[in-house]
Amino acid sequence: xxxxxxxxxxxxxxxxxxxxxxxxxxxxxxxxxxxxxxxxxxxxxxxxxxxxxxxxxxxxxxxxxxxxxxxxxxxxxxxxxxxxxxxxxxxxxxxxxxxxxxxxxxxxxxxxxxxxxxxxxxxxxxxxxxxxxxxxxxxxxxxxxxxxxxxxxxxxxxxxxxxxxxxxxxxxxxxxxxxxxxxxxxxxxxxxxxxxxxxxxxxxxxxxxxxxxxxxxxxxxxxxxxxxxxxxxxxxxxxxxxxxxxxxxxxxxxxxxxxxxxxxxxxxxxxxxxxxxxxxxxxxxxxxxxxxxxxxxxxxxxxxxxxxxxxxxxxxxxxxxxxxxxxxxxxxxxxxxxxxxxxxxxxxx
Numbered sequence: 001x002x003x004x005x006x007x008x009x010x011x012x013x014x015x016x017x018x019x020x021x022x023x024x025x026x027x028x029x030x031x032x033x034x035x036x037x038x039x040x041x042x043x044x045x046x047x048x049x050x051x052x053x054x055x056x057x058x059x060x061x062x063x064x065x066x067x068x069x070x071x072x073x074x075x076x077x078x079x080x081x082x083x084x085x086x087x088x089x090x091x092x093x094x095x096x097x098x099x100x101x102x103x104x105x106x107x108x109x110x111x112x113x114x115x116x117x118x119x120x121x122x123x124x125x126x127x128x129x130x131x132x133x134x135x136x137x138x139x140x141x142x143x144x145x146x147x148x149x150x151x152x153x154x155x156x157x158x159x160x161x162x163x164x165x166x167x168x169x170x171x172x173x174x175x176x177x178x179x180x181x182x183x184x185x186x187x188x189x190x191x192x193x194x195x196x197x198x199x200x201x202x203x204x205x206x207x208x209x210x211x212x213x214x215x216x217x218x219x220x221x222x223x224x225x226x227x228x229x230x231x232x233x234x235x236x237x238x239x240x241x242x243x244x245x246x247x248x249x250x251x252x253x254x255x256x257x258x259x260x261x262x263x264x265x266x267x268x269x270x271x272x273x274x275x276x277x278x279x280x281x282x283x284x285x286x287x288x289x290x291x292x293x294x295x296x297x298x299x300x301x302x303x304x305x306x307x308x309x310x311x312x313x314x315x316x317x318x319x320x321x322x323x324x325x326x327x328x329x330x331x332x333x334x335x336x337x338x339x340x341x342x343x344x345x346x347x348x349x
Contacts, residue, residue, distance in 0.1 A: 011056065016041055020036075024202055025199045025202055025203075025227055026072050026075065027072060027076065028079075028196045029076065029079070029080075030043075030076060030080070031288075032198070032209060033041050033069070033072065033073070033076060033188045034186065034191050034194045034195050034198070034223075035069075035188070035191040035195075035223075036068075036069065036073075036184055036185070036187075036188075039062075039073070039182045039183075039184060042180060043060075043073070043076075043077060043182075046058065046060070046179055046180070047077065047080045047081060050081065051081070052282060054128070055156070056083070056108075056109050056111075056156045056157060056158045057077065057080070057081055057111075057158050057179060058158065058177075058178040058179030058180075059132055059158055059159045059160070059161075059176060059177045059179050059180040059317060060077065060159075060160045060161070060177060060179040060182070061117075061156070061160075061161050061162075061163070061169075061174070061177040061180070061182070061183075062074070062160070062161070062162045062163075062182055062184060063162070063163045063164070063166040063181065063182070063183055063184070064183050064184035064185065065164060065184075065186070065222070065302075065306045066163070066164050066222075066224070066302065067222040067223060067224030067225060068184040068185070068186070068187070068222060068223065069184060069223060070115075070162035070184060070226075070234070071113070071115060071157060071162060073184075074111070074113045074162065075113075077160060078111045078113075078160075078218060080159075081109070081111070082109075083109050083110055083158070084107065084109075084111070085110070085111045085160075086102065086105075086106065086111070086112050086113065087110075087113045087115070088102060088112070088113070088115075089114065089115040089116050089119075090114060090115070090117050090118060090119030090120045090159070091116060091117040091119050091227050093114075093120060093124055094121070094124075094164065095124070096124055096127055096139060097232060098122055098124075099124050099127050099128070100137060100139055103131055103137060103154060103157075104137075104152065104154070106154070106155060106157045107155060107157075108155040108156050108157070109158075110154065110155075110157045110158075111157070111158045111159075111160055111162070112144055112157060112158070112159050112160070113160045113162070114161045114162070115161075116162065116163060116164070117160050117161040117162065117169070117173075118163045118164075118165045118166075118168035118169050119168075122170075125170065125173055125308055127139060127228065128159070128173065129172060129173075129176065131154060131159075131204070132159055132175070132176045133176055135153060135154045135155075135156060135157075136151060136152060136153050136154055137150075137151075137152050137154060137170075138150065138151050138152075158179075159177075164302055165302070166181075166183075172297055177234065178305070186220075186221035186222065186310060187221045187222065187223060188221070189216055189221070189297065192216040192219050192221065192222075192223065192226050193212055193213060193216040195216075195223050195226055195227075196212050196215050196216050196219075196226050196230055197212055198214070199226075199227055199230055200211045200230060200234075200245070203230070203231070203234060205230075205234045205237070205243065205244075205245060206243070206244045206245070207230075207233075207244070208244070208245065208246050208247060209243040210247040211233070211237055211245045211246055211247045211249070211250040213248045214247055214251060214254070215229050215230055215233060215245075215250055215254070217262075217263070218254055218259050218260075218261065218262070218263040219263060220263040220307045221307075225263075229253075229254065229257075229259070230245075232253055232254075232257060233245050233249065233250045233253040233254070236249055236252065236253035236256070237250075237253070239247045240252070262311060262330070263307070264307075264330075267293075267295070267304060268304055268307070268308060268310045269303075271289070271293065271300065271304055271308065271314075272294060272308070272314070272323055272327045272330070272331060273331060274289065274292050274311060275289065275314075275321060275322070275323045275327075276323050276327065276328065276333060278292055279292075279324060281323045281336065282315075282317075282320055282321050282322035282323055283317055283319040283320030283321060283322050283330075284321055284322075285318045285321075286301060286320070286321065288320075289320075305321075308327075311326070312324055312326050313327040313330065314327065
């Protein structure tokens with residue numbers, strides 16, 4: 001792939017500037033945003049309708065595994081609406097007063113983006129209900145006889161939220177996203193290849209087509225991971241080669257990171273190996289598996305399990321996690337005549 005440096009968003013002369021590469025790789029409009037076509041079509045309708053009515057866009061919830069572009073979509077919505085975006089996250093809002101202060105500073109048409117909204121405390125969450133529905137906030141200041149209640153009207157604004165754990169959102173909060181709740185799915189390999197090709201141009205690194213395919217095939221169908229692997233391959237090519245990412249250099253870089261041809265990392269293989277060798281293929285509970293691996297339960301459930309299940313290497317059952325026959329084969333082990341997962345499913349049936 002040749003590089004047209006005149007068309008790059010970044011060029012070699014700018015590499016010394018204080019520019020975040022992650023921000024530079026973020027698409028600037030819907031045309032540059034690859035994948036999630038159904039979500040984009042729905043968002044475009046919402047945006048056009050809001051513009052015609054000269055109103056803020058309705059509240060929106062994005063959910064799905066990490067790294068699929070939820071934050072990027074929030075920025076694109078703000079840009080298409082010509083609105084300012086204020087960014088915060090669930091863990092950062094620890095007190096009711098924190099959220100009240102943020103909301104009161106919003107101007108008309110502003111977009112408030114709350115990442116990982118499922119981690120808001122219940123008290124803080126309840127402040128959002130009237131803010132989203134009635135454009136007002138009700139809160140109490142002080143304690144005892146000196147306590148005072150306040151009802152403050154708000155300027156029209158839009159809440160755009162993102163979460164990786166939809167199940168942890170309360171029903172009242174989910175129901176208030178009048179604009180819609182959109183799930184982002186894993187990308188296709190073809191879409192990931194387009195993303196890697198585009199971002200290689202932005203990074204000013206020449207990448208051979210076969211190298212792009214290698215990086216894309218190991219990206220776990222996730223743009224964020226694809227970008228990380230591309231940058232690590234670029235680093236390896238600059239140190240070990242001539243700065244050009246060839247298939248050989250891409251392969252060596254990813255092997256150095258212990259990422260196999262399906263995108264499994266060392267922890268993924270350890271999870272499968274632990275289930276198979278320590279727990280006879282399962283079923284094993286998430287807490288027991290996490291303790292055996294000295295990992296957090298949330299890390300296993302949110303980071304590793306979705307992709308293992310996507311590949312068909314892991315089954316979640318009411319009794320626990322089970323390794324499938326495909327997992328045995330990937331690790332070079334002989335699967336039992338009937339895998340633990342299959343036996344468990346037969347018992348449930």
